[in-house]
Amino acid sequence: MAMPEQNPRRRLSRDDWAEAALTAIAAGGLAAVAVEPLAARLHATKGSFYWHFANRDALLDAALARWEERTTTDVIGEITAMDGEPADRLRRLITRVVGIAERDAVGPALLATAADERVAAALDRVTRARIGLIVALFEDAGFAPAAAHRRALLAYSAYLGHAELAHSTPQVLPQASEERRAYLDDVLRALTAP
Amino acid sequence: MAMPEQNPRRRLSRDDWAEAALTAIAAGGLAAVAVEPLAARLHATKGSFYWHFANRDALLDAALARWEERTTTDVIGEITAMDGEPADRLRRLITRVVGIAERDAVGPALLATAADERVAAALDRVTRARIGLIVALFEDAGFAPAAAHRRALLAYSAYLGHAELAHSTPQVLPQASEERRAYLDDVLRALTAP
DNA sequence: AGAAGGCCATACGCCACCGTATGGTTCTCC
DNA sequence: GGAGAACCATACGGTGGCGTATGGCCTTCT
Numbered sequence: 001m002a003m004p005e006q007n008p009r010r011r012l013s014r015d016d017w018a019e020a021a022l023t024a025i026a027a028g029g030l031a032a033v034a035v036e037p038l039a040a041r042l043h044a045t046k047g048s049f050y051w052h053f054a055n056r057d058a059l060l061d062a063a064l065a066r067w068e069e070r071t072t073t074d075v076i077g078e079i080t081a082m083d084g085e086p087a088d089r090l091r092r093l094i095t096r097v098v099g100i101a102e103r104d105a106v107g108p109a110l111l112a113t114a115a116d117e118r119v120a121a122a123l124d125r126v127t128r129a130r131i132g133l134i135v136a137l138f139e140d141a142g143f144a145p146a147a148a149h150r151r152a153l154l155a156y157s158a159y160l161g162h163a164e165l166a167h168s169t170p171q172v173l174p175q176a177s178e179e180r181r182a183y184l185d186d187v188l189r190a191l192t193a194p
Numbered sequence: 195m196a197m198p199e200q201n202p203r204r205r206l207s208r209d210d211w212a213e214a215a216l217t218a219i220a221a222g223g224l225a226a227v228a229v230e231p232l233a234a235r236l237h238a239t240k241g242s243f244y245w246h247f248a249n250r251d252a253l254l255d256a257a258l259a260r261w262e263e264r265t266t267t268d269v270i271g272e273i274t275a276m277d278g279e280p281a282d283r284l285r286r287l288i289t290r291v292v293g294i295a296e297r298d299a300v301g302p303a304l305l306a307t308a309a310d311e312r313v314a315a316a317l318d319r320v321t322r323a324r325i326g327l328i329v330a331l332f333e334d335a336g337f338a339p340a341a342a343h344r345r346a347l348l349a350y351s352a353y354l355g356h357a358e359l360a361h362s363t364p365q366v367l368p369q370a371s372e373e374r375r376a377y378l379d380d381v382l383r384a385l386t387a388p
Numbered sequence: 389a390g391a392a393g394g395c396c397a398t399a400c401g402c403c404a405c406c407g408t409a410t411g412g413t414t415c416t417c418c
Numbered sequence: 419g420g421a422g423a424a425c426c427a428t429a430c431g432g433t434g435g436c437g438t439a440t441g442g443c444c445t446t447c448t
């Protein structure tokens with residue numbers, strides 16, 4: 001719940017607005033991206049906004065691009081650059097990515113607004129990139145392509161569902177860190193079963 | 195995309211409005227539930243709405259209650275009333291429920307609006323009921339309580355994720371029915387592994 | 389120092405939606 | 419077949435958000 005827009009910075013950048021838009025999406029979905037309320041949160045007015053952006057749509061585009069890069073490019077780069085056993089890499093990907101998902105609510109919010117064309121396009125790219133990464137990991141782990149794809153789909157579905165649970169009804173998820181570890185172990189065991 | 199509100203029925207019931215609200219939620223999230231557009235779709239005016247409901251909030255409550263009953267009570271009743279091997283019941287639950295999920299977009303839309311108190315409450319009840327059912331199935335299948343709970347969580351996460359994928363980027367899911375069968379087999383195998 | 393342009397506040401018209409008020413239809417039941 | 423209730427349309431004021439216009443400040447460069 002950190003609100004980085006509090007510091008008394010006078011002049012705002014385009015990125016400040018995009019970031020605020022992402023915060024709004026996480027909090028209330030696409031519909032929550034409204035220029036005037038955003039301006040209020042940033043202690044500015046529409047005058048500032050409409051200098052940086054042509055309109056609300058342009059802001060959405062910028063926010064989506066920002067999210068897409070942050071949640072795909074960065075993580076995927078980190079994992080592919082990693083070495084070690086496939087099982088280890090899978091484990092690290094999961095722990096890493098689950099941590100991110102539990103903090104960031106933008107993804108779930110966007111999934112609900114897949115009706116919007118631009119959102120659908122961004123989701124499509126992100127989804128394929130992520131699944132592609134997981135498929136590669138399973139293939140490295142020795143699964144045949146078709147089987148690897150199925151397992152990757154299952155793994156990614158479980159990831160998405162976990163992210164949803166984490167931000168909608170987190171109480172049902174294991175809280176204590178030992179329980180979390182046991183759960184992760186079990187998930188990995190199931191996902192990598194014969 | 196069936197729009198059941200087309201038939202030239204003159205007078206509307208409370209349930210007609212609730213149903214239209216659910217359709218709107220599925221299409222555009224909570225924010226899409228707007229009285230006047232809904233009235234237009236139903237070929238009526240606000241005059242009708244405000245006779246049946248006190249305000250927009252009352253409509254949301256009614257819609258949520260309707261969804262909650264439909265997606266919990268009904269399915270759970272059907273499965274618990276079922277007999278047969280645990281594995282069979284699990285399989286039938288999955289096929290049954292995945293079919294529903296792929297058609298109905300209300301769940302994903304609500305997950306994105308968990309910020310709303312009433313939505314959170316409904317989600318909490320639905321989530322617990324569903325997970326409870328799955329836990330019971332895994333226990334019947336011979337898993338110890340803790341392990342059954344972990345597996346149920348994984349299964350339910352996968353289900354949620356699958357629902358998300360089905361309505362946001364369905365292209366990544368297996369399309370042909372043989373592929374779907376192979377995928378389902380693999381998922382069941384993974385979920386019920388040692 | 390002063391001019392130019394980057395950055396922002398204020399004020400305005402517009403539209404979509406909410407909720408209310410009020411009067412008209414259309415059922416239902418005797 | 420007429421009274422009362424159920425149901426609905428129309429019209430209205432209020433609010434919040436979008437986008438534009440315009441003028442002012444603040445920085446930067448010369």
